Amino acid sequence: MxxxxxxxxxxxxxxxxxxxxxxxxxxxxxxxxxxxGTFKFIEDRRFYLQALTMAAIMAGGYWINDxxxxxxxxxxxxxxxxxxxxxxxxxxxxxxxxxNIFATVLTVFLPVKFWMINFGTMAALFVYAAYLKxxxxxxxxxxxxxxxxxxxxxxxxxxxxxxxLWAAVLAFWVNFIREIVKDVEDVRGxxxxxxxxxxxxxxxxxxxxxxxxxxxxxxxxxxxxxxxxYYWDGVTVVSYLILTTVxxxxxxxxxxxxxxxxxxxxxxxxxxxLLKFMMALGLICLLSLPI
Numbered sequence: 001m002x003x004x005x006x007x008x009x010x011x012x013x014x015x016x017x018x019x020x021x022x023x024x025x026x027x028x029x030x031x032x033x034x035x036x037g038t039f040k041f042i043e044d045r046r047f048y049l050q051a052l053t054m055a056a057i058m059a060g061g062y063w064i065n066d067x068x069x070x071x072x073x074x075x076x077x078x079x080x081x082x083x084x085x086x087x088x089x090x091x092x093x094x095x096x097x098x099x100n101i102f103a104t105v106l107t108v109f110l111p112v113k114f115w116m117i118n119f120g121t122m123a124a125l126f127v128y129a130a131y132l133k134x135x136x137x138x139x140x141x142x143x144x145x146x147x148x149x150x151x152x153x154x155x156x157x158x159x160x161x162x163x164x165l166w167a168a169v170l171a172f173w174v175n176f177i178r179e180i181v182k183d184v185e186d187v188r189g190x191x192x193x194x195x196x197x198x199x200x201x202x203x204x205x206x207x208x209x210x211x212x213x214x215x216x217x218x219x220x221x222x223x224x225x226x227x228x229x230y231y232w233d234g235v236t237v238v239s240y241l242i243l244t245t246v247x248x249x250x251x252x253x254x255x256x257x258x259x260x261x262x263x264x265x266x267x268x269x270x271x272x273x274l275l276k277f278m279m280a281l282g283l284i285c286l287l288s289l290p291i
Contacts, residue, residue, distance in 0.1 A: 003091070010087050011095055014066055015059040022280065023058060023150050024051050026171065029283050030154020033163045037291045041157060049110055050153060053118055056103040061125035063096045068129045075189030117153055121146060136198040140183070144176035163289050166225045170286070173218045174279040180211055181275065184268045199265075208259065215256055222248060222282065225289055239288040248285060251278040 003011075027050070031041035041047040066083040074081050083092050100122055107118040124142055133139035148168040155164040183190065183197040184207060190197050199207045222244055229235045251274055258271045 007087060007091065010082050011059075011063070011092075014062055014082050014087075014092075016062050019062075020055050020058050022276070023054060023147075025280075026167075026283065027051060027054060027150040027154050029287070030151045030164060030167065031157050032154075033161055033167075033287075033291055034155050034158040036159060036161075041154075044157065046110060046114075046157065049106055050114060050118075053103045053106040053110070053114075054150065054153070056099045056106070057118060057121050057125070060096045060099040060103070060122070061129070063092050063099075064126055065129040065133075067092050067096070069133075072186070072189040072193050072195075075192055076186040113156055114153065117149060117156075121149060134195045134197075136196055136201045140176055140179035140198070143179050144172045147175040148172040161291055162225075162228065163286055163291060166221075166289070167283055167286050169221055170218075170282045171279060173214065173221060174275050174282070177211060177214050177218065178272055178275040180207065180214070181268050181271045183207075185265050185272065187265050204265075208262065211259055212256075215252070215259065219249075219252060222252070225286070229290065233290075235290065237289055240285055243285040243288055244282075247281040248278060251281065 028041070028047075031044075031047055032039065035041050063083075067089050070081060070083045070085070070089065074085075083089060103118060103122065107115055110118075124146060128139055128142045132142050148171040151164055151168040151171055155161070180198055184199045184204065187197070187199045187204070191200055198210065202210070226237050226241055229237050255271050255274050255278070258267070258274070262268050262271075
């Protein structure tokens with residue numbers, strides 16, 4: 001199969017490189033915490049092997065998702081649709097299998113404890129793209145769990161600490177909300193092609209209420225580490241409370257405001273971007289906690 005420079009660039013674009021960079025940054029964050037606040041992971045070959053494997057698996061996951069969704073994407077985001085328009089589905093599928101084979105080979109050189117994570121992620125991404133995303137909540141939960149895996153994988157390098165738990169739950173909840181928000185944005189194309197996402201099953205008004213509840217659960221989670229350290233160790237994590245109040249809570253408040261005034265699906269677009277930013281700031285705040 002011959003790939004032109006334009007094809008290679010298009011493959012790069014549909015890999016969502018920014019999302020991959022974020023995932024790798026989360027993995028590095030978790031590895032830092034796992035090394036008890038040291039950068040010893042920088043000299044660890046397993047870190048680089050797993051990072052490269054993770055990038056390949058994520059890229060493949062985006063490619064296979066675009067293959068299954070290219071008709072829906074022509075309705076939801078016609079200006080951004082590449083697969084089926086600029087790159088054939090056959091080329092995309094070939095690329096998908098190639099990067100998964102590459103990821104499999106890399107995984108073999110990693111400790112066995114990483115195998116379940118990597119092979120399970122590859123399988124889950126395929127099942128999600130082919131089946132789960134078409135049904136309410138199940139697809140959203142799958143992606144939310146997979147988004148938390150870089151934290152768990154980083155923890156597996158050396159030591160699992162409470163900070164990993166807070167970070168994994170933060171990544172899960174922010175991305176669960178974000179997936180629901182994206183379903184609201186895409187409701188027109190999803191409805192046309194018979195998907196049964198949450199907004200289609202229960203309606204936009206009930207989905208809005210569902211999101212309100214999850215935003216408040218997220219707020220409770222942001223507060224929980226402070227209560228944990230106070231009641232468990234008698235430590236008041238002042239720096240965490242200050243950083244969270246200054247950096248994360250304002251973004252959370254803006255998202256809540258956006259949700260309150262959202263009327264049509266297009267009104268949810270800003271929330272999706274803000275949630276990604278909120279997760280990054282939340283992880284920065286978590287670095288101030290005792291390791």
